[in-house]
Amino acid sequence: MTQFRTRITHFSNTIFDGSYVEKSQCIFTLIALTLGCFAILLSFTLLLTDAASNINRQGYVELLEISSVCSLYSLILTMIGNFIKDRESRWYAHVCVFSYVMVNVFILFYIGVYSMGTGIALAGAPIIGLILFDRRLIFTSLGSGLLIFIAFNVFMLTNNLEYAPIVQNQAEPYRDPIWLMTMLTFVSGHLGLLVFIGHTSISRWKEREAQVTFLSTTDPLTHLSNRRHLMEHYQQEYQRAIRQQSPLSIFLVDLDHFKQVNDTFGHLSGDEALKVAAWTLKDTLRETDLVGRYGGEEFLVILPDTDGRAAIQVADRFRRALQANAIELPDGQRLTITASIGLNTSIPKSLTDLDHFLASADKALYQAKNNGRNQVTIAVENEQAA
Numbered sequence: 001m002t003q004f005r006t007r008i009t010h011f012s013n014t015i016f017d018g019s020y021v022e023k024s025q026c027i028f029t030l031i032a033l034t035l036g037c038f039a040i041l042l043s044f045t046l047l048l049t050d051a052a053s054n055i056n057r058q059g060y061v062e063l064l065e066i067s068s069v070c071s072l073y074s075l076i077l078t079m080i081g082n083f084i085k086d087r088e089s090r091w092y093a094h095v096c097v098f099s100y101v102m103v104n105v106f107i108l109f110y111i112g113v114y115s116m117g118t119g120i121a122l123a124g125a126p127i128i129g130l131i132l133f134d135r136r137l138i139f140t141s142l143g144s145g146l147l148i149f150i151a152f153n154v155f156m157l158t159n160n161l162e163y164a165p166i167v168q169n170q171a172e173p174y175r176d177p178i179w180l181m182t183m184l185t186f187v188s189g190h191l192g193l194l195v196f197i198g199h200t201s202i203s204r205w206k207e208r209e210a211q212v213t214f215l216s217t218t219d220p221l222t223h224l225s226n227r228r229h230l231m232e233h234y235q236q237e238y239q240r241a242i243r244q245q246s247p248l249s250i251f252l253v254d255l256d257h258f259k260q261v262n263d264t265f266g267h268l269s270g271d272e273a274l275k276v277a278a279w280t281l282k283d284t285l286r287e288t289d290l291v292g293r294y295g296g297e298e299f300l301v302i303l304p305d306t307d308g309r310a311a312i313q314v315a316d317r318f319r320r321a322l323q324a325n326a327i328e329l330p331d332g333q334r335l336t337i338t339a340s341i342g343l344n345t346s347i348p349k350s351l352t353d354l355d356h357f358l359a360s361a362d363k364a365l366y367q368a369k370n371n372g373r374n375q376v377t378i379a380v381e382n383e384q385a386a
């Protein structure tokens with residue numbers, strides 16, 4: 001099972017990220033297999049149905065020959081791909097895509113162009129092509145395929161070609177279960193590929209979207225929210241607190257003497273210290289609180305539905321935890337870092353105070369630094385509230 005999954009992953013990686021030659025080879029290996037199986041089914045159909053049934057045996061023999069030749073041709077085309085040095089060769093991709101169109105048009109003509117099979121192939125092939133190849137390449141092949149399709153129509157209308165030569169009653173081929181089986185078997189390969197490509201494209205698209213969201217909202221060093229995401233969240237929480245008239249607390253954390261940490265232990269150790277501070281903050285907070293990197297060695301914590309008293313407890317719990325967790329450096333030395341914290345709390349009234357609320361927390365932080373660092377200071381205007 002694991003091996004099967006690995007093969008599927010390898011196949012999907014090649015079909016999506018491989019070179020033009022590799023992508024074409026993948027598709028043509030599938031076509032060779034599908035047509036091979038289709039030819040086997042046709043042989044059984046010929047063996048097991050009697051001459052009296054509604055199928056045209058001569059038409060079936062021709063279809064069997066065409067499918068076998070096309071299967072062999074697909075296999076040869078796949079093998080030729082191995083000898084092509086330019087892996088992004090456009091002419092090889094052109095030959096493959098055009099061959100794909102031709103193979104389909106021919107077989108569908110034998111089965112009956114006005115069938116569900118044609119619908120699936122016509123709708124599916126361009127979608128698969130546009131996902132995997134270049135637009136120009138697909139539009140040229142699609143154009144030539146449609147021209148051939150129209151040519152077949154003209155020949156049929158002028159009675160130069162027989163419509164759906166594999167059935168006796170061409171006006172109502174769908175009344176024949178063997179015809180239906182033949183069409184469904186031919187279509188199943190296209191349908192399978194269409195579902196596979198669709199499913200993989202959507203999964204990849206979702207994965208990329210999640211990645212982009214992660215990268216645009218996360219600080220790469222600490223994996224906390226970055227400043228942009230943090231400020232968005234701050235504004236949302238501020239608005240919510242105004243609406244619900246609930247308390248909102250924030251605190252700004254600045255690591256003490258961080259320049260000295262960098263100068264003494266090196267920048268990598270400084271980075272390590274930043275990560276430890278980030279994890280300690282995360283550990284201290286609730287699920288609903290948000291912490292992010294506000295600047296170089298500064299963090300902002302947003303505590304919704306939290307009054308000053310509770311916020312001081314959280315801030316001080318973090319301050320003590322940080323001081324207690326000495327960081328083990330790669331050379332065995334132990335580094336203790338401390339932080340100064342400026343806190344503000346309020347039941348906000350108006351969005352116009354948003355910046356002022358944060359600026360007051362910043363002032364309180366400045367005060368904490370001036371008072372000797374490694375402490376929590378509350379913004380003057382809210383000392384009573386806390």
Ligand SMILES: Nc1nc2c(ncn2[C@@H]2O[C@H](COP(=O)(O)OP(=O)(O)OP(=O)(O)O)[C@@H](O)[C@H]2O)c(=O)[nH]1
Nearest residue numbers: 254255256257258259260262267270271296297369
């Ligand atoms: N290693 C590392 N250092 C950083 C990063 N971002 C900012 N810094 C450093 O943090 C230091 C901040 O120094 P200062 O603003 O002078 O403050 P301080 O030395 O912490 O002193 P006080 O804040 O007054 O306690 C600078 O040396 C920056 O280079 C980072 O991502 N990694």
